[in-house]
Amino acid sequence: MEFFPKIETRNLNLYYGSFSALKNINIKIPPKEITAIIGPSGCGKSTLLRCFNRMNDLIENVKITGEVIIDNKNIFDKNVNLLNLRRNVGMVFQRPNVFDASVYYNLTFGIKIHRLMRNKNKINDAIQMSLEGVGLWNDLKDKLKKNARYLPLEQQQRLCIARVIILNPKIILLDEPCSTLDPIATLKIEELLKKLKEDYTIIIVTHNMQQAARISGWSGFMLLGELIEFNRTKIIFTNPTDSRTEDYITGRFG
Amino acid sequence: MNLARIRERIAFTILGLSTLFVILPIFAIVFYIVKNAIGAISWNFILDIPRHGMREGGIYPAIVGTICLVLGTILFSLPLGIMSAIYLVEYANDNFFTKLVKVSIVNLSGIPSIVYGLFGMALFVIFLKLGTSILSGCLTLSIMSLPLIITATKEALEAVPFSFREISLSLGATKWQTIRYCVLPYALPGILTGTVLSLSRAAGETAPILFTVAAFYLPRLPRSIFDQVMALPYHLYVISTQIPNMPLRLSFATAFVLIVLVFLMNLVNVILRIQFRKKKQW
Ligand SMILES: Nc1ncnc2c1ncn2[C@@H]1O[C@H](COP(=O)(O)OP(=O)(O)OP(=O)(O)O)[C@@H](O)[C@H]1O
Ligand SMILES: [Mg+2]
Numbered sequence: 317m318e319f320f321p322k323i324e325t326r327n328l329n330l331y332y333g334s335f336s337a338l339k340n341i342n343i344k345i346p347p348k349e350i351t352a353i354i355g356p357s358g359c360g361k362s363t364l365l366r367c368f369n370r371m372n373d374l375i376e377n378v379k380i381t382g383e384v385i386i387d388n389k390n391i392f393d394k395n396v397n398l399l400n401l402r403r404n405v406g407m408v409f410q411r412p413n414v415f416d417a418s419v420y421y422n423l424t425f426g427i428k429i430h431r432l433m434r435n436k437n438k439i440n441d442a443i444q445m446s447l448e449g450v451g452l453w454n455d456l457k458d459k460l461k462k463n464a465r466y467l468p469l470e471q472q473q474r475l476c477i478a479r480v481i482i483l484n485p486k487i488i489l490l491d492e493p494c495s496t497l498d499p500i501a502t503l504k505i506e507e508l509l510k511k512l513k514e515d516y517t518i519i520i521v522t523h524n525m526q527q528a529a530r531i532s533g534w535s536g537f538m539l540l541g542e543l544i545e546f547n548r549t550k551i552i553f554t555n556p557t558d559s560r561t562e563d564y565i566t567g568r569f570g
Numbered sequence: 571m572n573l574a575r576i577r578e579r580i581a582f583t584i585l586g587l588s589t590l591f592v593i594l595p596i597f598a599i600v601f602y603i604v605k606n607a608i609g610a611i612s613w614n615f616i617l618d619i620p621r622h623g624m625r626e627g628g629i630y631p632a633i634v635g636t637i638c639l640v641l642g643t644i645l646f647s648l649p650l651g652i653m654s655a656i657y658l659v660e661y662a663n664d665n666f667f668t669k670l671v672k673v674s675i676v677n678l679s680g681i682p683s684i685v686y687g688l689f690g691m692a693l694f695v696i697f698l699k700l701g702t703s704i705l706s707g708c709l710t711l712s713i714m715s716l717p718l719i720i721t722a723t724k725e726a727l728e729a730v731p732f733s734f735r736e737i738s739l740s741l742g743a744t745k746w747q748t749i750r751y752c753v754l755p756y757a758l759p760g761i762l763t764g765t766v767l768s769l770s771r772a773a774g775e776t777a778p779i780l781f782t783v784a785a786f787y788l789p790r791l792p793r794s795i796f797d798q799v800m801a802l803p804y805h806l807y808v809i810s811t812q813i814p815n816m817p818l819r820l821s822f823a824t825a826f827v828l829i830v831l832v833f834l835m836n837l838v839n840v841i842l843r844i845q846f847r848k849k850k851q852w
Binding site: 374399400401402415416426483 | 664734739742756
């Protein structure tokens with residue numbers, strides 16, 4: 317392949333108890349691109365995504381073998397700083413899960429826990445930058461003290477993205493970020509992601525194949541815990557190698 | 571009307587009636603107490619010491635004593651209870667030992683209060699040589715309150731959705747930061763309610779303080795935590811059973827004051843809950 321991967325997995329296996337949820341995954345995620353992970357429900361998309369910031373560690377009875385390499389380091393190594401890893405690999409969830417608190421609190425939470433800055437002016441600058449980054453500054457600059465839960469859903473999801481990028485991550489993981497949004501809001505978030513890929517490596521899990529086709533440069537198709545095919549989105553959608561990919565793309569199952 | 575509708579009606583009626591049956595006696599008791607107490611309630615009754623073999627005067631020392639005991643009990647049992655509940659829910663591994671501890675805690679809340687009283691006497695009064703004192707009484711009441719506080723806190727913590735912790739952890743927070751900022755604030759109302767319930771019980775119990783702190787007749791205020799005090803439930807017991815020719819209205823008035831005290835604690839709980847909600851809304 318023609319890039320140096322930002323994330324690379326090597327023989328990655330994951331078991332929930334005795335159930336094998338990821339089977340020997342080898343994937344190379346290109347830097348500063350949008351990579352889409354598609355596949356039918358239950359095939360392990362979220363599980364794979366959650367390997368990249370080690371969120372699966374929280375679940376009991378999970379066993380992982382193999383490696384996930386980010387910046388030349390296996391993130392499962394003992395000496396990896398988990399907190400910094402999660403700061404560098406931000407995650408946006410399906411539901412816009414803002415804290416039940418002010419916009420300001422939501423944005424400064426990460427700064428507070430990582431003790432990034434103390435200076436009020438610097439914090440305000442960071443807030444402005446992150447809100448501008450997600451196209452919310454004009455809407456929210458006078459509402460920083462307002463409870464984030466009363467914002468429209470789309471703005472909440474943008475805020476969740478802003479809450480991640482204020483920490484200066486390298487990678488942003490999104491797990492079906494638009495599935496609770498209406499089509500117009502979805503398009504707006506997609507525009508935002510296209511803009512963000514200039515600065516960040518983005519991986520998005522999506523059920524929506526049009527969405528994958530619209531925004532991603534690379535796509536991976538998963539089935540029953542296996543990565544069936546990984547290639548440029550154009551190729552996946554027009555000329556897939558594997559017949560199962562073709563079946564899924566053309567809507568014959570899933 | 572079809573059959574399903576009729577059945578629904580019957581079910582609702584039965585449910586409503588059972589609620590009524592539960593509520594009615596409570597109202598009846600309160601009404602009865604208030605009716606009999608009203609003649610004896612005065613500022614003098616609340617602010618004076620008992621006089622003439624407790625047949626006259628007030629119950630000021632007993633009120634102060636009970637307030638001391640409740641405050642002391644909060645001091646010991648609240649931090650300890652919350653901290654151990656946090657440990658059990660958030661940190662302890664789910665092994666045999668943890669399960670044993672959890673089961674014991676549930677069972678401890680079913681132990682009769684007189685057993686706590688005897689235990690408190692043996693441990694604090696005699697073995698640790700704290701004597702019959704506010705300290706011994708508070709410690710005994712704390713031990714009695716702990717299981718309820720721990721259970722309530724545990725349930726409140728478990729009721730906080732996993733997604734709250736998930737966001738915080740995904741942003742790189744430590745477990746402790748997550749508990750501190752994203753779990754405890756949401757569990758606090760539940761913790762408070764459980765605490766107030768267990769403290770209401772502690773305030774009204776006689777048996778645990780019987781051998782550890784309560785004074786039969788001590789018409790002055792305590793000067794240190796090693797003093798004995800009078801306490802409302804024990805005083806009520808004493809004047810109702812031990813004093814001949816006791817005017818009945820004084821017993822009722824004492825019971826009334828005790829009820830008001832418990833009611834006030836619950837009121838504080840409600841006010842605090844509203845306050846939390848306001849603060850969150852912004
Ligand atoms: N905590 C868990 N314990 C046991 N099994 C799990 C757990 N989480 C997920 N699984 C199983 O692992 C498989 C993959 O789940 P995962 O959530 O990764 O799928 P997904 O592709 O994201 O599905 P969806 O599109 O529905 O979100 C599923 O079969 C699921 O039932
Ligand atoms: Mg999923």
